[in-house]
Amino acid sequence: MKTNINVLGIETSCDETAAAIVRNGSEVLSDVVSSQIEIHQKYGGVVPEIASRAHIEKIYPIVEQVIQQSGLDKGDIDAVAVANQPGLTVALIVGLTAAKTLALVLEKPLIAINHIHAHLQSAMMDEKNLHLPAIALVVSGGHTSLYECKNILELKLLGSTIDDAAGEAFDKVASILNLPYPGGPSIEKAAKDGNPKAVNFPRTMLAKDSLDFSFSGLKTAVLYHCCGQDMKGQNRVEKMSQKEIADIAASFQAAVIDVLVRKTELAADKIGAETILLGGGVAANSLLRSELEKMAKQTGRKLLVAPKKYCTDNAVMVASLGYYKYKAGLFADMTLEAKAGCED
Numbered sequence: 001m002k003t004n005i006n007v008l009g010i011e012t013s014c015d016e017t018a019a020a021i022v023r024n025g026s027e028v029l030s031d032v033v034s035s036q037i038e039i040h041q042k043y044g045g046v047v048p049e050i051a052s053r054a055h056i057e058k059i060y061p062i063v064e065q066v067i068q069q070s071g072l073d074k075g076d077i078d079a080v081a082v083a084n085q086p087g088l089t090v091a092l093i094v095g096l097t098a099a100k101t102l103a104l105v106l107e108k109p110l111i112a113i114n115h116i117h118a119h120l121q122s123a124m125m126d127e128k129n130l131h132l133p134a135i136a137l138v139v140s141g142g143h144t145s146l147y148e149c150k151n152i153l154e155l156k157l158l159g160s161t162i163d164d165a166a167g168e169a170f171d172k173v174a175s176i177l178n179l180p181y182p183g184g185p186s187i188e189k190a191a192k193d194g195n196p197k198a199v200n201f202p203r204t205m206l207a208k209d210s211l212d213f214s215f216s217g218l219k220t221a222v223l224y225h226c227c228g229q230d231m232k233g234q235n236r237v238e239k240m241s242q243k244e245i246a247d248i249a250a251s252f253q254a255a256v257i258d259v260l261v262r263k264t265e266l267a268a269d270k271i272g273a274e275t276i277l278l279g280g281g282v283a284a285n286s287l288l289r290s291e292l293e294k295m296a297k298q299t300g301r302k303l304l305v306a307p308k309k310y311c312t313d314n315a316v317m318v319a320s321l322g323y324y325k326y327k328a329g330l331f332a333d334m335t336l337e338a339k340a341g342c343e344d
């Protein structure tokens with residue numbers, strides 16, 4: 001096998017158009033992310049059709065840009081990895097079509113990447129001394145799941161949300177509080193001036209040993225707190241002081257993080273994991289990072305989490321995981337489909 005393997009990664013699962021070239025799984029040669037946040041902001045969330053059109057406009061210029069930035073010739077690319085699931089089908093299909101075309105033209109293998117696994121890869125990619133099995137927590141806009149990570153390519157699902165994902169709860173609560181989309185960073189910013197004990201929001205743990213999550217009760221509790229149980233106070237939020245908004249944001253954030261940390265510890269105990277992996281957009285949250293770090297230290301474990309810029313959607317994580325699939329000879333063919341759900 002060649003000494004250097006250069007994988008081109010493509011990511012278009014939601015509202016970021018991204019491409020990157022990563023050498024040998026960890027050396028980032030180039031990395032471009034074009035966010036559509038401004039386009040979707042006025043709708044308060046991602047509009048799939050608009051996302052798809054924006055990906056079509058951006059994907060080829062971005063691929064050209066990453067090839068140029070990497071200093072490589074097109075022929076130096078050894079494989080094309082693409083996130084084909086889970087996500088918005090109309091968005092995924094754009095990256096997938098671009099990846100298939102590139103693989104055909106360059107005569108290089110196509111590699112299918114699960115976006116959720118890729119989020120975890122961004123936590124592992126710089127670690128030279130990886131102790132597995134690990135407990136892996138993925139917290140994004142669409143998923144909140146705990147996995148046992150047996151090796152880089154093998155994840156076993158242990159639990160997931162039965163209703164809203166953690167990121168989705170952040171986004172919805174931000175919308176209740178009239179804070180801008182995306183809600184996670186807005187809530188985190190507002191919470192900085194708030195008291196996390198101001199409101200005692202519920203911590204839903206489900207059955208005693210359950211590793212599943214539920215955040216819809218918490219979201220409803222915030223809604224009732226703001227608008228009243230009869231929903232007659234819908235204009236009340238507009239009249240709230242900044243301090244009151246900050247207190248609600250901080251109390252909500254504390255409740256989500258409390259549940260995430262407690263369930264992760266429970267899962268780590270169950271499988272005797274020495275390592276905890278954290279990935280996905282919500283992993284950019286400073287309080288979640290510090291509370292998990294605290295728990296990891298107290299229980300003698302090591303927490304691995306990606307730098308903040310690789311927590312939200314990017315193509316470095318796709319190209320990095322692509323390298324390991326390349327080494328294992330796990331290639332896809334031209335029948336590869338985009339899938340909304342997480343099928344494998």
Ligand code: KG4
Pocket residue numbers: 014139140141142143166167168170171182183184185188280281282283284285286311312313
């Ligand atoms: O992984 P990601 O970029 O896209 C999906 O795969 O869903 O995650 C996006 C989610 C959004 O719900 C966003 O509000 C949340 O991650 N998020 C955060 C923070 N930054 C992004 N949530 C809490 N705190 C943050 N700092």
Ligand code: ZN
Pocket residue numbers: 115119140141280281312313
């Ligand atoms: Zn994501």
